[in-house]
Amino acid sequence: MVRFENVGLRYGMGPEVLRDVTFGIPQHSFQFLTGPSGAGKTTLLRLLFLSLKPTRGLITMFDRDVASLGPDQVAALRRRIGIVFQDFRLLDHLTTYENVALPLRVQGMEEASYAAEVRELLGWVGLGEHMHVLPPVLSGGEKQRAAIARALISRPEILLADEPTGNVDPRLARRLLRLFVELHKTGTSVLIATHDIALMDQFDARRLVLQDGRLRIYE
Template sequence: MIRFDNVGLRYGLEPEVLSDISFHIPAQSFQFLTGPSGAGKTSLLRLLFMSLRPTRGQITVFGKDALTLDRHELPLLRRRIGVVFQDFRLLSHMTIFENVALPLRVRGKEVENYRRDVSELLDWVGLGDKLHAFPPVLSGGEKQRVAIARALIDQPEILLADEPTGNVDPPMARRLLRLFIELNRSGTAVVIATHDLGLMDQVDARRMILSNGRLDMFG
Protein backbone atom coordinates (compact mmCIF):
# COMPACT_ATOMS: atom_id res chain seq x y z
CA MET A 1 0.00 0.00 0.00
CA ILE A 2 2.87 2.36 0.84
CA ARG A 3 6.53 1.95 -0.08
CA PHE A 4 9.56 4.09 0.79
CA ASP A 5 12.76 3.68 -1.23
CA ASN A 6 15.92 5.38 0.08
CA VAL A 7 13.96 8.37 1.36
CA GLY A 8 15.83 11.25 2.95
CA LEU A 9 14.47 14.40 4.59
CA ARG A 10 16.08 17.61 5.73
CA TYR A 11 14.66 20.96 6.80
CA GLY A 12 16.36 23.84 5.04
CA LEU A 13 20.15 23.57 5.23
CA GLU A 14 20.11 21.47 8.41
CA PRO A 15 21.48 17.90 8.46
CA GLU A 16 19.07 15.16 7.39
CA VAL A 17 16.53 14.19 10.03
CA LEU A 18 15.72 10.99 8.10
CA SER A 19 18.28 9.14 6.00
CA ASP A 20 17.99 6.22 3.58
CA ILE A 21 14.55 5.12 4.84
CA SER A 22 13.25 2.03 3.00
CA PHE A 23 10.24 -0.06 4.01
CA HIS A 24 6.77 -1.02 2.87
CA ILE A 25 3.39 -1.22 4.57
CA PRO A 26 1.38 -4.21 3.33
CA ALA A 27 -2.40 -4.15 3.20
CA GLN A 28 -4.12 -5.12 6.46
CA SER A 29 -0.83 -5.01 8.43
CA PHE A 30 -0.24 -3.65 11.95
CA GLN A 31 2.97 -1.92 12.98
CA PHE A 32 4.34 0.33 15.69
CA LEU A 33 6.72 3.20 15.00
CA THR A 34 8.92 3.97 17.99
CA GLY A 35 12.20 5.56 18.99
CA PRO A 36 13.53 8.35 21.23
CA SER A 37 12.11 11.86 21.25
CA GLY A 38 13.38 13.82 18.27
CA ALA A 39 14.09 10.68 16.24
CA GLY A 40 11.77 11.83 13.43
CA LYS A 41 8.60 9.80 14.06
CA THR A 42 6.24 12.71 13.38
CA SER A 43 8.18 13.67 10.25
CA LEU A 44 7.90 10.10 8.99
CA LEU A 45 4.14 10.08 9.59
CA ARG A 46 3.82 13.36 7.71
CA LEU A 47 5.67 11.79 4.77
CA LEU A 48 3.28 8.84 4.92
CA PHE A 49 0.31 11.22 4.78
CA MET A 50 1.93 13.20 1.95
CA SER A 51 1.73 16.46 3.89
CA LEU A 52 5.52 16.68 3.63
CA ARG A 53 7.75 16.03 0.62
CA PRO A 54 11.03 14.15 0.98
CA THR A 55 14.33 15.74 0.03
CA ARG A 56 15.30 12.62 -1.92
CA GLY A 57 14.14 9.09 -2.63
CA GLN A 58 10.79 7.74 -3.77
CA ILE A 59 7.46 7.25 -1.97
CA THR A 60 4.72 5.16 -3.57
CA VAL A 61 1.18 5.35 -2.13
CA PHE A 62 -1.57 3.04 -3.45
CA GLY A 63 0.54 2.45 -6.54
CA LYS A 64 1.03 6.17 -7.25
CA ASP A 65 4.30 8.11 -7.15
CA ALA A 66 3.61 10.59 -4.33
CA LEU A 67 6.11 13.09 -5.74
CA THR A 68 4.39 13.46 -9.12
CA LEU A 69 0.74 13.59 -8.03
CA ASP A 70 -1.25 16.51 -9.35
CA ARG A 71 -3.39 18.67 -7.07
CA HIS A 72 -6.55 16.73 -7.93
CA GLU A 73 -5.15 13.29 -7.07
CA LEU A 74 -3.64 14.15 -3.70
CA PRO A 75 -6.91 14.86 -1.78
CA LEU A 76 -8.46 11.67 -3.17
CA LEU A 77 -5.56 9.56 -1.91
CA ARG A 78 -5.56 11.27 1.49
CA ARG A 79 -9.23 10.37 1.95
CA ARG A 80 -8.15 6.74 2.04
CA ILE A 81 -5.88 7.47 5.02
CA GLY A 82 -7.09 8.18 8.56
CA VAL A 83 -4.77 10.34 10.67
CA VAL A 84 -4.60 11.14 14.39
CA PHE A 85 -2.34 14.17 14.88
CA GLN A 86 -0.74 15.12 18.20
CA ASP A 87 -2.30 18.58 17.94
CA PHE A 88 -5.77 17.02 17.26
CA ARG A 89 -6.77 19.60 14.58
CA LEU A 90 -10.39 19.78 15.72
CA LEU A 91 -12.64 22.55 14.43
CA SER A 92 -13.62 24.64 17.45
CA HIS A 93 -16.83 26.00 15.88
CA MET A 94 -18.20 22.49 15.31
CA THR A 95 -19.66 20.14 17.92
CA ILE A 96 -17.94 16.87 18.78
CA PHE A 97 -20.51 15.01 16.68
CA GLU A 98 -19.89 17.32 13.72
CA ASN A 99 -16.09 16.98 14.01
CA VAL A 100 -16.27 13.19 13.97
CA ALA A 101 -18.77 13.18 11.09
CA LEU A 102 -16.74 15.59 8.94
CA PRO A 103 -15.05 12.93 6.74
CA LEU A 104 -18.49 11.52 5.95
CA ARG A 105 -19.92 14.95 5.14
CA VAL A 106 -16.99 15.60 2.79
CA ARG A 107 -17.98 12.44 0.93
CA GLY A 108 -21.52 13.80 0.54
CA LYS A 109 -23.27 11.43 2.96
CA GLU A 110 -26.50 12.50 4.65
CA VAL A 111 -26.64 12.76 8.45
CA GLU A 112 -29.51 10.24 8.60
CA ASN A 113 -27.13 7.63 7.16
CA TYR A 114 -24.33 8.11 9.68
CA ARG A 115 -25.93 9.48 12.87
CA ARG A 116 -25.99 6.06 14.56
CA ASP A 117 -22.42 5.13 13.55
CA VAL A 118 -21.00 8.41 14.89
CA SER A 119 -22.94 8.11 18.15
CA GLU A 120 -21.84 4.50 18.69
CA LEU A 121 -18.19 5.32 18.03
CA LEU A 122 -18.30 8.22 20.48
CA ASP A 123 -19.85 5.88 23.04
CA TRP A 124 -16.95 3.48 22.51
CA VAL A 125 -14.34 6.19 23.22
CA GLY A 126 -16.27 7.32 26.30
CA LEU A 127 -17.73 10.54 24.89
CA GLY A 128 -21.31 9.53 24.22
CA ASP A 129 -22.55 12.18 26.65
CA LYS A 130 -20.69 15.01 24.87
CA LEU A 131 -22.16 14.85 21.37
CA HIS A 132 -23.17 18.50 21.44
CA ALA A 133 -20.15 19.87 23.28
CA PHE A 134 -17.52 22.00 21.51
CA PRO A 135 -13.77 21.25 21.53
CA PRO A 136 -12.69 24.25 23.66
CA VAL A 137 -14.49 22.82 26.72
CA LEU A 138 -12.82 19.39 26.45
CA SER A 139 -9.72 18.16 28.23
CA GLY A 140 -6.64 17.14 26.25
CA GLY A 141 -7.51 13.46 26.63
CA GLU A 142 -11.07 14.05 25.44
CA LYS A 143 -9.86 15.98 22.40
CA GLN A 144 -7.53 13.11 21.60
CA ARG A 145 -10.41 10.63 21.69
CA VAL A 146 -12.47 12.84 19.38
CA ALA A 147 -9.54 12.96 16.95
CA ILE A 148 -9.29 9.17 17.06
CA ALA A 149 -13.02 8.76 16.43
CA ARG A 150 -12.83 11.15 13.46
CA ALA A 151 -9.91 9.19 11.98
CA LEU A 152 -11.78 5.89 12.30
CA ILE A 153 -15.34 6.84 11.31
CA ASP A 154 -14.90 6.24 7.57
CA GLN A 155 -12.96 2.97 7.98
CA PRO A 156 -9.80 4.14 6.19
CA GLU A 157 -7.54 1.77 4.29
CA ILE A 158 -4.61 2.96 6.41
CA LEU A 159 -4.64 4.54 9.88
CA LEU A 160 -1.69 6.71 11.00
CA ALA A 161 -1.78 7.57 14.70
CA ASP A 162 0.79 9.82 16.41
CA GLU A 163 0.92 8.96 20.15
CA PRO A 164 -2.85 8.20 20.19
CA THR A 165 -2.85 7.09 23.86
CA GLY A 166 -0.50 9.77 25.18
CA ASN A 167 -3.15 11.80 27.02
CA VAL A 168 -5.44 9.06 28.35
CA ASP A 169 -5.32 6.83 31.42
CA PRO A 170 -4.21 3.16 31.14
CA PRO A 171 -7.73 1.65 31.02
CA MET A 172 -8.75 3.97 28.18
CA ALA A 173 -5.43 3.31 26.41
CA ARG A 174 -6.19 -0.43 26.45
CA ARG A 175 -9.71 0.23 25.19
CA LEU A 176 -8.42 2.37 22.33
CA LEU A 177 -5.85 -0.28 21.46
CA ARG A 178 -8.65 -2.85 21.19
CA LEU A 179 -10.43 -0.48 18.83
CA PHE A 180 -7.32 -0.25 16.63
CA ILE A 181 -6.99 -4.05 16.66
CA GLU A 182 -10.62 -4.51 15.61
CA LEU A 183 -10.16 -1.93 12.86
CA ASN A 184 -7.11 -3.86 11.65
CA ARG A 185 -9.05 -7.13 11.67
CA SER A 186 -11.68 -5.50 9.49
CA GLY A 187 -9.02 -4.75 6.87
CA THR A 188 -7.33 -1.45 7.78
CA ALA A 189 -3.54 -1.24 7.90
CA VAL A 190 -2.46 0.45 11.16
CA VAL A 191 0.68 2.46 11.98
CA ILE A 192 0.93 3.71 15.57
CA ALA A 193 3.76 5.98 16.68
CA THR A 194 4.31 5.56 20.41
CA HIS A 195 6.85 5.59 23.26
CA ASP A 196 4.69 3.21 25.31
CA LEU A 197 6.50 -0.13 25.52
CA GLY A 198 3.67 -1.61 27.59
CA LEU A 199 1.23 -0.77 24.83
CA MET A 200 3.41 -2.40 22.19
CA ASP A 201 3.82 -5.54 24.29
CA GLN A 202 0.06 -6.13 24.08
CA VAL A 203 0.13 -6.74 20.31
CA ASP A 204 2.20 -9.13 18.21
CA ALA A 205 3.09 -6.57 15.57
CA ARG A 206 6.08 -5.36 13.63
CA ARG A 207 8.14 -2.63 15.30
CA MET A 208 9.79 0.08 13.22
CA ILE A 209 12.47 1.72 15.36
CA LEU A 210 13.84 5.14 14.41
CA SER A 211 17.19 6.18 15.84
CA ASN A 212 19.51 8.93 14.63
CA GLY A 213 17.40 9.33 11.50
CA ARG A 214 17.63 5.70 10.45
CA LEU A 215 15.12 2.88 10.59
CA ASP A 216 15.43 -0.66 11.91
CA MET A 217 12.67 -3.26 11.47
CA PHE A 218 11.74 -5.98 13.94
CA GLY A 219 8.98 -8.56 13.50
Protein backbone atom coordinates in the same frame (compact mmCIF):
# COMPACT_ATOMS: atom_id res chain seq x y z
CA MET B 1 -0.12 -0.37 -0.07
CA VAL B 2 2.82 1.91 0.76
CA ARG B 3 6.51 1.57 -0.06
CA PHE B 4 9.43 3.82 0.92
CA GLU B 5 12.72 3.24 -0.91
CA ASN B 6 15.86 5.05 0.28
CA VAL B 7 13.82 8.06 1.34
CA GLY B 8 15.65 11.06 2.77
CA LEU B 9 14.30 14.37 4.01
CA ARG B 10 15.92 17.60 5.14
CA TYR B 11 14.50 21.01 5.99
CA GLY B 12 16.20 23.73 3.96
CA MET B 13 19.96 23.40 4.02
CA GLY B 14 20.05 21.58 7.37
CA PRO B 15 21.10 17.98 7.99
CA GLU B 16 18.83 15.15 6.92
CA VAL B 17 16.08 14.39 9.42
CA LEU B 18 15.44 11.02 7.75
CA ARG B 19 18.14 9.05 5.94
CA ASP B 20 17.77 6.08 3.58
CA VAL B 21 14.42 5.00 5.03
CA THR B 22 13.13 1.81 3.38
CA PHE B 23 10.02 -0.04 4.53
CA GLY B 24 6.51 -0.97 3.49
CA ILE B 25 2.96 -1.02 4.84
CA PRO B 26 1.30 -4.21 3.59
CA GLN B 27 -2.45 -4.63 3.41
CA HIS B 28 -4.14 -5.56 6.69
CA SER B 29 -0.93 -4.94 8.71
CA PHE B 30 -0.51 -3.64 12.28
CA GLN B 31 2.75 -1.89 13.15
CA PHE B 32 4.27 0.36 15.78
CA LEU B 33 6.62 3.24 14.97
CA THR B 34 8.87 4.11 17.89
CA GLY B 35 12.09 5.84 18.81
CA PRO B 36 13.33 8.65 21.08
CA SER B 37 11.93 12.17 20.97
CA GLY B 38 13.27 14.03 17.94
CA ALA B 39 14.00 10.82 16.02
CA GLY B 40 11.67 11.83 13.16
CA LYS B 41 8.46 9.89 13.92
CA THR B 42 6.13 12.80 13.23
CA THR B 43 8.08 13.71 10.08
CA LEU B 44 7.67 10.15 8.80
CA LEU B 45 3.93 10.28 9.48
CA ARG B 46 3.67 13.58 7.58
CA LEU B 47 5.36 11.92 4.59
CA LEU B 48 2.85 9.09 4.82
CA PHE B 49 -0.03 11.56 4.93
CA LEU B 50 1.40 13.39 1.89
CA SER B 51 1.75 16.68 3.73
CA LEU B 52 5.52 16.60 3.10
CA LYS B 53 7.55 15.59 0.06
CA PRO B 54 10.84 13.72 0.43
CA THR B 55 14.12 15.36 -0.51
CA ARG B 56 15.17 12.14 -2.23
CA GLY B 57 14.07 8.56 -2.67
CA LEU B 58 10.82 6.98 -3.86
CA ILE B 59 7.45 6.79 -2.12
CA THR B 60 4.83 4.59 -3.75
CA MET B 61 1.28 4.65 -2.39
CA PHE B 62 -1.56 2.52 -3.73
CA ASP B 63 0.65 1.75 -6.76
CA ARG B 64 1.24 5.43 -7.51
CA ASP B 65 4.54 7.32 -7.37
CA VAL B 66 3.52 10.22 -5.14
CA ALA B 67 6.08 12.55 -6.74
CA SER B 68 4.08 12.40 -9.98
CA LEU B 69 0.72 13.33 -8.44
CA GLY B 70 -1.10 16.62 -8.84
CA PRO B 71 -3.04 18.33 -6.02
CA ASP B 72 -6.37 16.65 -6.87
CA GLN B 73 -4.74 13.22 -6.98
CA VAL B 74 -3.02 13.84 -3.64
CA ALA B 75 -6.37 14.84 -2.13
CA ALA B 76 -7.96 11.65 -3.48
CA LEU B 77 -5.25 9.50 -1.90
CA ARG B 78 -5.55 11.31 1.42
CA ARG B 79 -9.22 10.33 1.59
CA ARG B 80 -8.01 6.72 1.83
CA ILE B 81 -5.86 7.54 4.87
CA GLY B 82 -7.02 8.35 8.39
CA ILE B 83 -4.74 10.26 10.74
CA VAL B 84 -4.85 11.06 14.46
CA PHE B 85 -2.71 14.12 15.13
CA GLN B 86 -0.87 14.56 18.41
CA ASP B 87 -2.53 17.96 18.92
CA PHE B 88 -6.04 16.63 18.05
CA ARG B 89 -6.93 19.49 15.62
CA LEU B 90 -10.57 19.59 16.65
CA LEU B 91 -12.56 22.68 15.67
CA ASP B 92 -13.66 24.45 18.85
CA HIS B 93 -16.84 25.90 17.32
CA LEU B 94 -18.16 22.46 16.33
CA THR B 95 -19.62 19.89 18.71
CA THR B 96 -17.99 16.51 19.20
CA TYR B 97 -20.56 15.00 16.84
CA GLU B 98 -19.92 17.68 14.20
CA ASN B 99 -16.13 17.26 14.45
CA VAL B 100 -16.38 13.52 13.92
CA ALA B 101 -18.84 13.93 11.03
CA LEU B 102 -16.78 16.66 9.34
CA PRO B 103 -14.84 14.39 6.89
CA LEU B 104 -18.15 13.04 5.59
CA ARG B 105 -19.67 16.51 5.29
CA VAL B 106 -16.61 17.67 3.32
CA GLN B 107 -17.22 14.78 0.92
CA GLY B 108 -20.74 16.11 0.34
CA MET B 109 -22.65 13.35 2.12
CA GLU B 110 -26.11 14.04 3.54
CA GLU B 111 -26.40 13.83 7.32
CA ALA B 112 -29.20 11.29 7.12
CA SER B 113 -26.76 8.84 5.55
CA TYR B 114 -24.18 8.98 8.33
CA ALA B 115 -25.85 10.24 11.53
CA ALA B 116 -26.44 6.77 13.01
CA GLU B 117 -22.89 5.67 12.23
CA VAL B 118 -21.40 8.77 13.88
CA ARG B 119 -23.48 8.20 17.01
CA GLU B 120 -22.51 4.53 17.12
CA LEU B 121 -18.81 5.34 16.75
CA LEU B 122 -18.98 7.98 19.50
CA GLY B 123 -20.53 5.39 21.76
CA TRP B 124 -17.78 2.93 20.83
CA VAL B 125 -15.06 5.34 21.96
CA GLY B 126 -16.96 6.28 25.12
CA LEU B 127 -18.20 9.70 24.05
CA GLY B 128 -21.88 8.95 23.57
CA GLU B 129 -22.84 11.33 26.37
CA HIS B 130 -20.57 14.09 25.05
CA MET B 131 -21.60 14.26 21.39
CA HIS B 132 -23.21 17.70 21.72
CA VAL B 133 -20.38 19.21 23.78
CA LEU B 134 -17.82 21.65 22.37
CA PRO B 135 -14.11 20.57 22.49
CA PRO B 136 -13.02 23.20 25.11
CA VAL B 137 -15.24 21.39 27.63
CA LEU B 138 -13.64 17.99 26.96
CA SER B 139 -10.68 16.59 28.86
CA GLY B 140 -7.45 15.75 27.06
CA GLY B 141 -8.37 12.07 26.91
CA GLU B 142 -11.85 12.85 25.59
CA LYS B 143 -10.39 15.09 22.88
CA GLN B 144 -8.04 12.25 21.95
CA ARG B 145 -10.95 9.83 21.57
CA ALA B 146 -12.88 12.37 19.48
CA ALA B 147 -9.86 12.74 17.19
CA ILE B 148 -9.65 8.96 16.85
CA ALA B 149 -13.35 8.73 16.00
CA ARG B 150 -12.96 11.44 13.34
CA ALA B 151 -10.08 9.50 11.78
CA LEU B 152 -12.13 6.30 11.73
CA ILE B 153 -15.43 7.61 10.41
CA SER B 154 -14.37 7.49 6.74
CA ARG B 155 -13.32 3.82 7.07
CA PRO B 156 -9.75 4.48 5.92
CA GLU B 157 -7.62 1.82 4.29
CA ILE B 158 -4.65 3.02 6.37
CA LEU B 159 -4.81 4.60 9.82
CA LEU B 160 -1.87 6.65 11.11
CA ALA B 161 -1.81 7.64 14.79
CA ASP B 162 0.75 9.99 16.37
CA GLU B 163 1.07 9.20 20.11
CA PRO B 164 -2.65 8.37 20.39
CA THR B 165 -2.33 7.32 24.04
CA GLY B 166 -0.13 10.20 25.16
CA ASN B 167 -2.91 12.06 27.01
CA VAL B 168 -4.71 9.21 28.74
CA ASP B 169 -4.12 6.96 31.75
CA PRO B 170 -2.75 3.40 31.29
CA ARG B 171 -6.20 1.79 31.55
CA LEU B 172 -7.65 3.98 28.82
CA ALA B 173 -4.47 3.58 26.76
CA ARG B 174 -5.01 -0.18 26.67
CA ARG B 175 -8.65 0.37 25.73
CA LEU B 176 -7.70 2.66 22.84
CA LEU B 177 -5.07 0.19 21.61
CA ARG B 178 -7.67 -2.58 21.64
CA LEU B 179 -9.89 -0.28 19.57
CA PHE B 180 -7.10 -0.02 16.99
CA VAL B 181 -6.67 -3.80 17.06
CA GLU B 182 -10.40 -4.27 16.39
CA LEU B 183 -10.19 -1.79 13.52
CA HIS B 184 -7.25 -3.76 12.12
CA LYS B 185 -9.36 -6.93 12.20
CA THR B 186 -11.85 -5.24 9.84
CA GLY B 187 -9.08 -4.88 7.23
CA THR B 188 -7.54 -1.46 7.93
CA SER B 189 -3.74 -1.23 8.05
CA VAL B 190 -2.65 0.52 11.27
CA LEU B 191 0.60 2.35 12.06
CA ILE B 192 0.89 3.78 15.57
CA ALA B 193 3.72 6.10 16.59
CA THR B 194 4.47 5.78 20.29
CA HIS B 195 7.31 5.89 22.79
CA ASP B 196 5.44 3.71 25.31
CA ILE B 197 7.47 0.47 25.32
CA ALA B 198 5.37 -1.11 28.09
CA LEU B 199 2.22 -0.60 26.05
CA MET B 200 3.78 -2.04 22.88
CA ASP B 201 4.91 -5.11 24.83
CA GLN B 202 1.25 -6.00 25.36
CA PHE B 203 0.67 -6.46 21.63
CA ASP B 204 2.30 -8.79 19.12
CA ALA B 205 3.12 -6.41 16.29
CA ARG B 206 5.98 -5.41 14.02
CA ARG B 207 8.10 -2.50 15.26
CA LEU B 208 9.70 0.20 13.16
CA VAL B 209 12.39 1.89 15.25
CA LEU B 210 13.74 5.31 14.26
CA GLN B 211 17.12 6.32 15.65
CA ASP B 212 19.13 9.30 14.41
CA GLY B 213 17.01 9.45 11.24
CA ARG B 214 17.54 5.80 10.29
CA LEU B 215 14.96 3.05 10.47
CA ARG B 216 15.37 -0.47 11.82
CA ILE B 217 12.63 -3.10 11.55
CA TYR B 218 11.91 -5.74 14.21
CA GLU B 219 9.45 -8.45 13.24
